[in-house]
Amino acid sequence: MIDFSYTVLILLIPLVVFVVVGLFGNRFKPIVSGLVGTTGLFIGWVLSIFTAYNYFFVSGKGAEGAFVKVLAFSMRWLNLTDKLHIDMGVLLDPISVMMLIVITTVSFMVHLYSIGYMAGEKGFSRFFATLSLFSFSMLGLVVATNIFQMYIFWELVGVSSYLLIGFYYTKDSAVAASKKAFIVTRFADLGFLIGILMLSYATGTFDFIKLTAPDSPALTSGQGVWFLGLSTMTWSMIFIFMGGAGKSAMFPLHIWLPDAMEGPTPVSALIHAATMVVAGVYLVARLFPIYHMNAVALDVVMYVGAFSSIFAAVVACTQYDIKRVLAYSTMSQIGMMMFALGVSGYGGEEGLGFMASMFHLFTHAFFKALLFLGAGAIIHAVHSNVMQDMGGLRKHMPITHATFLIACLAIAGIPPLSGFFSKDEILAAGHMKSMFLFIVELTVSGLTAFYMFRLYYNIFWGKNTHYHHTPHEAPLTMTLPLMILALGALFAGLVPFASLVTSDGMPFETHIELGVAIPAVLAGLIGITIATLMYRKETNVPERIFNTLGGFSKAAFNKFYIDEVYLFITKKILFNYVSRPVAWFDRHIVDGAMNGMAYVTNEASDRVKKLQSGQVQQYALVFVSGALLLALLFIYLWTN
Amino acid sequence: MFEGVPLTWFLITGTIMFFVGIYGFLVRKNLITMLMSIELILNSVNINFVAFNKILYPGHLEGMFFTIFIIAVAAAEASVAIAIIINIYRRLVNIDVEKMNEMKY
Amino acid sequence: MSILTLFIIIPVLTIIGILFSKNHMQVKWVSVIGMSLQLISALALIFLYLAERRAGNMAEILFVQDNLWYESLNIHFYIGVDGVSVAMIGLTALVVFAGIFASWDIVDLPREFFTSLILLASGVFGFFISLDLFTMFLFYELAVIPMYLLIGIWGSGPRHYSAMKLTLMLMGGSAFILLGLLGIYFNSAPSGGPLTFDLIKISKEHIPIAAQNFLFPFLFVGFGVLGAMFPFHTWSPDGHASAPTAVSMLHAGVLMKLGGYGCYRVAVFLLPEGAHYWGWLFLILATIGVIYGAFGAIWQKDLKYINAYSSVSHCALVLFAILMFNQTAINGAIMQMISHGIMTALFFALIGMIYGRTHTRYINEMGGLMKVMPFLAVAYVIAGLASLGLPGFSGFVAEMTIFVGSFQHPDTFHRVCTIIAASSIVVTAVYVLRVVGVLLLGKIKNEAFETLPDAKWHDRMSVVALIAGITIIGSAPLWLSDMINGGLGPIVQKLLAAAPAIMP
């Protein structure tokens, strides 16, 4: 067994970078902060690859040929009860190692890219400090040894996302978006927390190794019917999934994601495409053995995933802001991952969905990050987010164009690019579970191809827009990451995932099922064809179709008015009908009662003090009358 | 009964004088007339003292001594009171008790 | 003489020093030196305490000193500490230290100001180290009274009203406490023997249950008033809004903790059956307080009001956790007191500094301060994040300990209350981010603010000391949690003995 304790460095380096750059960043030249951050991540990247190599190919396997969970490092952080305690540590198993690779790769690319993209921005070193903080939190999240450590880093991820979305803090829309992202995910995290509390109450442990072991207490305790016909454990899993749904922008907690595009584009690439938003998927995968035992909870995951994927795909077809299209696309893809987890069984071939989900997570990270970074390069060149301002860019930005095309093909699921393989596995897993959902996902697949190529044609083909100054290709620091990620998007699908990352660690064989693969590729091709017809040249077809669909397309364009519903609930109900009355109640009733007591005392004393008139004769009268009454009382009335 | 005059008569005289004094104290506005009312009250008490002394305890002198002391105290009181009244008059140019409510509340 | 006596002597010497100093600067420096010494002795106390424990000294109370004070009523000057009080002393020393720096700009009557401030502090220190109910009450009053002067003289806004309200409400609480304490005193020797105020001795006795049930509400409400228990919290917003910076800091940071500490140390510790008998009622009030304070804060526009309501919410969580009657939750309560103490002191310090520059506390009149005063703004963001329970800061540790501990309660009612209380973290996020968004981010609304200066050195001292406090506790909480846990043994045993049926 190799000692894996060096993996803690992968976490610590970004933390140190964050502290150093955060505290002293203003004293350096901006570029120094950038270089320090990038170097830190580069070391982390190298270490992660080294770890992955060691884990997968040298010493990860246990006696039975399955990958085991390795506790690389652990340290007591806080004692709670005699059974419950929070540890900080590093847990290595296939999914966490896979995530390490994904995160360090994308993060490193984004760091590199940002040196060019953010050059000259005010707050350059603040940006890099926060990126490092994010990387640290995200890495801590994936290697968490227990669910509470995960929750801790989960929150940290949330706050670094808040800081990064609100990077342009003088822009009101960015501030609002960051606030929205934080509060929505925070609300979801409340569910996560309640889930953790219920889980820990039932099982008496936070530890992942104990929780997911075959003799896990989670499988035996908390099974009795508790509420609405479901067991405590099922409820706790549903609540935990709520946390995951919040971070992963699943319907109906997705509303923050499109707005989060207010952040700088590299941030969107890192956080809102490849890493943070898949945390929910990762969370479900992490607790998968328990989910597997609670069928209702897993069904919830499946339906929410499936609905989110189709919902987002429909909305994506109507958006004009290129980053929003990508955001909805992300939501749709993550929905597919959730769906895959939801349909999956546990162990060996049964766990195909699990494997597919992780596989798609892996490949998606590459091509989605690539798409975002490409979009960033375009925005950098055009100074606009909106499709209408673009067109014919393929001549001006050849590298961006080529890499973007690769990514579009990959996400559309065209073989032999990476997206094809992972999506195929998802569809195969769905096919095993339910025909209806399989068709839904097939539709999503086609829609994905359609809106991606709609995007592609609108940016790089279509009308020949006249620009104020000719757009030019991005500098090398930006194109280099594009090219590296394009390689990933091309070849990531060739990784033999089924033999590396599976639900129970046992490798199994997969093969491409033609009955699934052919419809999938066809759906993609149909989508691409329609997009080509509609958008390659500037026509009025899209507008006509948009108008034909009438109310539906309008609703889709307005994101089905979910935002408005939320706004109604928060602004109207919470602010006006809860908070305002509470404030009023406090000032007038509670405080009024206190002031009322004071007022009554005051008033009474005011009345009484009138007796103190200063008129000696009045006093004397009272005195005499009193004395006489007493005399009367004592002499005649008390004569017994 | 003292040589034909019952004790009760003295007491009734004293009582009437006392309450007339009380009445005067309660209604008169001028400080000096209030002072006079007080003198009435003191004197009525003196009458009671001496009457009790003579009729109920003929061999003793306590009542008389009390009266003497009361007279002394009354003298002291009157002198101080008049000093105060004159002082008040100097400040306020009147000695109407109703207008003196500086110390109310 | 034990080291604890220092905590009384140093303030007294400092006050004497202040009285003899010649000008403003000397007054300030004497205060700084005195309170730095106090902070150093507090840190020394923490180390000594941990060393003693490590050396295996398992006595319930350490550093005991016991002098007979007034024989005929059996009143002692009896001091000593356990893990809980050591932690509270550390908190107080830190907040007072920061408070001195935060009131550097006091112009009117600095001598009297610092004297009152330190007098208040010495009352708090005395309260935390006392083990005799009578001296405890004495120090409690000593801490409350200077507050009236501090707000009434150096306050702002409707300061006379606020000072009067605050003092009257707290005095009302004191009256309840006095009743309760006397009740305990007269029941302190149920099996015969001399009556005593000695807390430890009483805790070994068993006060008759009827008396406990009768006395518990008095003590809990009495201390609860100071702990901002719903519905007796309304002095807090007005009082804080009118108080000068350092006073708000001390008051919210330390003085309100006297309430929580008293509930824990006197009410629950000495009257465990009474606590079980009344627990549900106060638990409901505390749960309401948690949510209510948070919602109340959303609508406010004055920074100090926002923070005062947030304090109501956070302090209600302290009472909430104490009423859970288990070790983890009470541990969380103590940590929450410490965490909230530092955090809210930081908030008030920052609000004071911002107010000192912009001369308004209405968030709508400000905006974009991040650009003008980055240091203060970043510190405010940190304080805000700590307040909404971000991991890495103390608030998270405390809240999570409370929630996990409370949720271990076997009774469903208590667990439901926990879930309700936990939902306050979302509401907290709403108002914290709202303030941060409106106040610090966005564009500068008032052009006059563009030239405002950032923090000066003394502001930085104060802010950095407090931020260091919350981050150290937040990132390495184990030592603190274990230290507090060490002190909780007796109370948990008493509670267990009081109601074996419903404890896990």
Next chain:
Amino acid sequence: MTTNQLMFAIFAAVIIIFSILTVTSRRILRAATFLLFVLVATGGMYFLLRFNFLAAIQLTLYAGGIVVLIIFSILLTSHIGEKLEAPSVKKIIPAFIAAGFGAALCILTIVQHPFPQEVISSSERTDIRVIAKALISTEKFGYALPFEVISILLLAAMVGAIILAKKRKD
């Protein structure tokens, strides 16, 4: 009707009538004069009861001293011809009720009380030597202490009156 009874009746009538006039007269100097009559009649009562020394004191101190003092102060503070304004009905009614009620109560009590009825006809006058000795005696029925106390009181009153009435510099 014996002489004593007649004398008593006269004195009592003077006392009652003039005391009522004292508190009702609206000319203040007259009121003082009526008071003088009352005091003299009181002195008469003392004579009647054979307290000659007391009567002498009454006449000199009260009638001679205090009334003169009062008249002086009246002269200092009021105009001679000035008529005092009548007290308001609001004050008279409660005061009258209180006084009337009190008088009725007291008289009723006095009348009902069974005082001893034996006749005392000791017309002996108290010897002034006895009084003098009692005043400085420290034995039982001696009044040395009250005598000293009262003298201090008088001294204090004198000093006080002087200080109060003195014109202030400010």
